[in-house]
Amino acid sequence: MIIDSHAHLLYYGDDVKRIVDNMENDGLERIVNIGTTVQNSREGIELANRYDKVYATVGIYPEYAASTTEADLKEIDRLAGEDKVVAIGEIGLDYHNGDKDKEAQKRVFEEQIMIAKRHNLPICIHTRGAVSDTYEILKKHQKDIVFPSIMHCFSENGEYAKKFMDLGFYISFSGNITYKKSDRSYLKDIPLDKILLETDSPYLSPMPLRGQTNEPSHIIHTAQKIADEMQIDVEKLIANATANTYRVYKKMR
Numbered sequence: 018m019i020i021d022s023h024a025h026l027l028y029y030g031d032d033v034k035r036i037v038d039n040m041e042n043d044g045l046e047r048i049v050n051i052g053t054t055v056q057n058s059r060e061g062i063e064l065a066n067r068y069d070k071v072y073a074t075v076g077i078y079p080e081y082a083a084s085t086t087e088a089d090l091k092e093i094d095r096l097a098g099e100d101k102v103v104a105i106g107e108i109g110l111d112y113h114n115g116d117k118d119k120e121a122q123k124r125v126f127e128e129q130i131m132i133a134k135r136h137n138l139p140i141c142i143h144t145r146g147a148v149s150d151t152y153e154i155l156k157k158h159q160k161d162i163v164f165p166s167i168m169h170c171f172s173e174n175g176e177y178a179k180k181f182m183d184l185g186f187y188i189s190f191s192g193n194i195t196y197k198k199s200d201r202s203y204l205k206d207i208p209l210d211k212i213l214l215e216t217d218s219p220y221l222s223p224m225p226l227r228g229q230t231n232e233p234s235h236i237i238h239t240a241q242k243i244a245d246e247m248q249i250d251v252e253k254l255i256a257n258a259t260a261n262t263y264r265v266y267k268k269m270r
């Protein structure tokens with residue numbers, strides 16, 4: 018059975034019930050709902066409290082850093098103590114709209130690394146167009162981070178995959194790894210005990226369902242593509258990824 022280690026279930030509104038009800042049929046064992054704001058972190062916890070097989074992370078996404086207040090960070094700190102919260106995330110740096118709020122992003126990122134430390138929780142990292150700054154901050158805080166932690170939706174290259182694994186991160190792949198232009202050459206060099214699977218639903222639906230709204234059930238296509246690339250049986254990949262996910266999200270049962 019697969020764990021979708023990163024999804025945004027609040028997007029589906031009332032339809033989330035259908036997704037959770039179908040989990041068994043879809044071969045899904047757990048889904049981890051990811052927070053990006055104070056408000057949806059709070060709602061994610063409510064969702065996790067409603068459904069046994071759903072867990073939650075809390076955190077503020079880099080693009081909201083500039084408008085983040087001290088009160089917001091205090092609230093994330095408070096929510097981090099809730100039972101079904103298994104990580105702080107997604108947090109990190111995103112410069113794809115330019116780098117005008119770089120300093121705010123770095124500050125909010127570092128403050129959330131420290132919140133995770135206080136709660137002994139792993140972190141789930143989002144980085145886009147900012148890999149070298151992200152790496153520098155994670156390296157600087159290596160002693161503060163609870164490992165293993167997660168590089169989410171990894172789409173850099175083999176060199177950086179190795180650098181992040183050397184720090185103590187696991188590498189998580191979502192649907193975009195199946196896309197024609199994605200670099201998959203280094204997948205064979207990712208040890209099976211360092212790999213996670215996710216959908217990042219509703220975004221990044223894998224091939225051959227690209228263009229559709231993504232859902233946790235689509236994760237099998239991502240798993241199959243990675244397994245083909247690694248030349249291993251998909252069930253073997255899934256068994257490893259699931260075990261790895263429990264090692265990261267230690268509070269998940």
Ligand SMILES: [Zn+2]
Nearest residue numbers: 023051107217
């Ligand atoms: Zn996400």
